[in-house]
Amino acid sequence: MRAIRATTTALLGVAALALTAPTAVAAVHGGSTPFGFTVTPSTVAPGGRVTLGVTNCASSATASSAVFDTVNIPSGRTGTATVDWDAKRGAVYQVSFTCNGTTGRTNLTVAAAATTATRAPTVSATSVAPAGVRGGLGGSMGGVGTGELAAGTALVVAAAAGTVWTARRRAEGRGH
Known part of the structure; x- marks a missing residue:
């Protein structure tokens, strides 16, 4: 049973890393800007929603792209944008973030094939990993x-x- 729990924990850790990697990559693209910015998820289907975040910006910031309208992002908060339905599948679009006159850029990829989910699932610290199936015991473990x-x-x-x-x-x- 401990091997199953360890495997489940390891798989959840890899999934969490995979979900946060696009955010980390987007932040690295910030280059020399005094503020950080993220686009989550970094790959989205046409008509999907993305969450736009800005850090270390004392005032409100804006995010703009050719595939969604300009979004105002209040200081310390995030904004959301809906990608245009006519966005070209497989194309990479630039997203520009502006804070206090300084602009940083990152990329947003439109999914090449239809996807079922367009938002990254949220993982909270109170999530509990499933215990797994008590296979092979014939139900003899429970009272x-x-x-x-x-x-x-x-x-x-x-x-x-x-x-x-x-x-x-x-x-x-x-x-x-």
């Missing part, structure tokens, strides 16, 4: 409650009574 025991007994008694009743009816039918 049996009184209600479960009574329901099981009632089913067995009903099945036995039905079998006896059917067998007696057939036996009576042969005698006549």
